Amino acid sequence: MxxxxxxxxxxxxxxxxxxxxxxxxxxxxxxxxxxxxxxxxxxxxxxxxxxxxxxxxxxxxxxxxxxxxxxxxxxxxxxxxxxxxxxxxxxxxxxxxxxxxxxxxxxxxxxxxxxxxxxxxxxxxxxxxxxxxxxxxxxxxxxxxxxxxxxxxxxxxxxxxxxxxxxxxxxxxxxxxxxxxxxxxxxxxxxxxxxxxxxxxxxxxxxPANGGVTTALLRAMRPHQWLKNLLLLVPLVAAHRITEADLLATALLAFVSFSLCASSAYVANDLLDLRADRHHPRKRLRPLASGALSVQQGLGLSLVLLACGLGLGAIVSTAFLSMVALYYALTLAYSLSIKNRVVADIMLLAGLYTLRIIAGGVAVQIVPT
The missing domain is CATH 3.40.50.1000 (HAD superfamily/HAD-like)
Incomplete structure (x- = not known):
């Protein structure tokens, strides 16, 4: 009562x-x-x-x-x-x-x-x-x-x-x-x-529980960063085959796969950087650093996004799945260590852009030249 x-x-x-x-x-x-x-x-x-x-x-x-x-x-x-x-x-x-x-x-x-x-x-x-x-x-x-x-x-x-x-x-x-x-x-x-x-x-x-969990989940995923993954469409555009419906559908599926894995990596990065983010004037307002999302919710979100991203990658092809896995491993390495190394971090970030283009070519079986 x-x-x-x-x-x-x-x-x-x-x-x-x-x-x-x-x-x-x-x-x-x-x-x-x-x-x-x-x-x-x-x-x-x-x-x-x-x-x-x-x-x-x-x-x-x-x-x-x-x-x-x-x-x-x-x-x-x-x-x-x-x-x-x-x-x-x-x-x-x-x-x-x-x-x-x-x-x-x-x-x-x-x-x-x-x-x-x-x-x-x-x-x-x-x-x-x-x-x-x-x-x-x-x-x-x-x-x-x-x-x-x-x-x-x-x-x-x-x-x-x-x-x-x-x-x-x-x-x-x-x-x-x-x-x-x-x-x-x-x-x-x-x-x-x-x-x-x-x-x-x-x-x-x-x-009472605070609302806005859905908004916090979306913010943690950083969907605005998905624009980078449009680079996966470059091989299709460069080969002048963007109008081929089957290839376009495959490329879009690859885009979603890459984007979900990228969001998983962003959440994982925020989980690993909680202490540093809370000392930062802007990053302290991020969902995990501010407590709008719990650590458990962050871990669950990251794992679900990764599982969905890899699952869609496997549908595209085994070769593309390996590219997605490589991308995720490199971003995780960046979060754990490389981001603190002045030259290595720039080289890795630049390499990830190139990796997106290569992965897009693997998805639609077009080799960039």
Missing amino acids: VLAAGHAVNPRDSGARLQALESVNDMSGRPDPIPLCVDLDGTLIRTDVLLESFLGLVKTSPLRAIRALFRLRRGRAEFKQDIADQVDLDASVLPYDDEVLAYLREERAGGRRIVLATATNEKYARQIAEHVGLFDEVLASDSKTNLSAERKLDRLRRRFGSGNFDYAGNSHADLRIWPEARSALLVRPERGVEARDARCSRITRVF
Whole structure:
């Protein structure tokens, strides 16, 4: 049930979603004695610290990133610790949820105790808590314990007692915790979370999900950059065969294939450059850097685009598929290393333009001369 000013309301009521349903202080003005426990990923910040720090390791040392993956056999706690030991995180540029921060400031100003309760490694959690400056206590994962789901619930019950804490979260993993809390605060909840939580918890506030995801996905794909791929049509134009319908259809299919793979590479580049982009005056506004898209959404988008692009490339021909794969490998190499080498980056970018023309010739089986 969702309570609004002491009354039951439908959880789908958009008015209830935008309204705080319970005051921080009681009518006498005394601070709420129940601590507010706040999750980190997807709640306080619009990103995933583990994924982001792992991508940072991939960027600096792909081999060390591969070695780190083998630590997963020893458990997520050791894996998180290994990543934290190798990667530093700049807490000052993370995409914080401004509405949540404003709410926490109000609660803190009213004298309420606020606790950061997260499965993120304690190194990062404490850095973020210190930067935010609103938390009285930090509960986080360490090298032995991955503080997620059941383990987080157990820690909260031992620390505060069942029903003696409020909890703010966003994910399906938090559904195990909310029924044991006095009240639940939902921050941009994942699909299906609010409906399920309303059946077993007392929801006192919902921070509704922001719209514009479709727009953010399109922006991340950078379709304006697809104009470069019109170079695939050059062999067909140069051979004066652009009016042949079958060849034109093949060339256009190749164009779409190349464009989808290019967009996948752009998203991958943004994922690898998150930290640098957030320090840039313009790039910090990109969907992934700003948090308009989550890291998970970015990874999913990149993989889907790559799969579709390669699939269409295979329809064109095996030879063209190899050209698309080569293009993607070179762009990935550019993102990981070559872009930081002054002469090599220019040579590679110029070579990619030439590769587009060659790939277009392979698609329609016309050799440029």
